[in-house]
Amino acid sequence: MPLLLLLLRVLLLAAGLAVSRGYPTAGAGEGSLYNSSMCQKSFACGGINIHYPFYLSSESKVVDGVAYSYCGYPGMAVLCDDSRANATATLQLAGGTNYTVHAIDYDNHTITLADADVLNGVCPMVRHNVNIPREAWLNFTPTGNSTISFFLDCSFTTNVTVAPLPPPELVPINCAGFERGRGSSFLATQLGAPDGNWTRACKEVYVAPVLTGEWLTSPDSRGRLGSGGYGDVLRRGFRLSWDPSAGPCFKCELSGGRCSYDQPGGFLGCLCSDGRVRNMDCGKNFSLVSSRTKRIVVTFGREIYIWLVE
């Protein structure tokens, strides 16, 4: 047993040396302490499990002297309104527009969102485009996305110089209670999303991202789009994805750390499990996995060492 302990102590010392040797020219913030409670929280909100790289928007802390910093990726702050009977997880996109979080798939790095404005009513009004803030680490998924375009308050004339007549693929929105100005309103799915000068006849044009699916393509569903079917499609939401291997975060996370960013999206450092902030990564970490009478198993970063003891 004493031999075992001695071996361990030597190993730990070696690990300490290896880690400290990795940072001979530490930057200003290297090794400063952070409040480790900011990374540990996983919380349930509206049935959604929210954790890194998402974070509660109210959970900012001072990291490396920078206030309002987060443990998570830029633009992935979740507002949890738990004052209501049913808590709702909300993600804000550009312009402070609110999107209700339907699901987060941490394995596939996708989040499904729906415009909070369209959740109620058979024929909801679309009031804006979806704009992802430039600093946010979110993007439309390369597959499975589509769009519905809305052409609101249109007044067509027969004078083609003013605006030519609309293409026949346009679907009139004929919901009772769908009021937008004096003109008529239309929608078009991506398959037939026509572009052209005729849109000048419409006061407002918005494009809403949606998930692809048979609800867009089957003749039955398409027939119902204009009389409220579009509301069902919008409520299913749309999907955004993030790329965890992008940017400085990749090395940090590989070493077991969590990335910290400031409010405008600047990388602050790697938050390590020892409670310290590092510039790039946490170095190779060292942990004793098991020690039996004749065997010591140790992981050192992603390497595994097994010692057999006499």
Ligand SMILES: *[C@@H]1O[C@H](CO)[C@@H](O)[C@H](O)[C@H]1NC(C)=O
């Ligand atoms: C860390 O943050 C938690 C939660 O906000 C707070 O209760 C605690 O006092 C903080 N610890 C330090 C050392 O600032």
Ligand SMILES: *[C@@H]1O[C@H](CO)[C@@H](O)[C@H](O)[C@H]1NC(C)=O
């Ligand atoms: C809360 O949500 C559940 C499931 O989404 C629903 O069945 C229930 O009616 C909601 N309760 C309130 C008070 O909105």
Ligand SMILES: *[C@@H]1O[C@H](CO)[C@@H](O)[C@H](O)[C@H]1NC(C)=O
């Ligand atoms: C988004 O939700 C927040 C919190 O509920 C609210 O304060 C804000 O006004 C909403 N933004 C818009 C554009 O409706």
Ligand SMILES: *[C@@H]1O[C@H](CO)[C@@H](O)[C@H](O)[C@H]1NC(C)=O
């Ligand atoms: C998500 O990933 C799992 C494997 O981790 C895969 O089976 C599944 O099809 C993926 N789902 C989507 C929607 O891509």
Ligand SMILES: *[C@@H]1O[C@H](CO)[C@@H](O)[C@H](O)[C@H]1NC(C)=O
């Ligand atoms: C069509 O509109 C243009 C521009 O407003 C106008 O100059 C022209 O006289 C109109 N043509 C007809 C046939 O009304």
Ligand SMILES: *[C@@H]1O[C@H](CO)[C@@H](O)[C@H](O)[C@H]1NC(C)=O
């Ligand atoms: C749209 O109108 C502009 C002039 O306002 C014209 O130059 C252009 O050719 C028109 N485009 C189409 C597709 O009709």
Ligand SMILES: *[C@@H]1O[C@H](CO)[C@@H](O)[C@H](O)[C@H]1NC(C)=O
């Ligand atoms: C050590 O590194 C491994 C993989 O590199 C990681 O999964 C683990 O969380 C890290 N442990 C600590 C305590 O940082």
Ligand SMILES: CC(=O)N[C@H]1CO[C@H](CO)[C@@H](O)[C@@H]1O
């Ligand atoms: C906005 C966006 O990323 N759209 C993509 C949706 O998916 C198709 C392929 O299915 C891509 O071509 C688009 O670029």
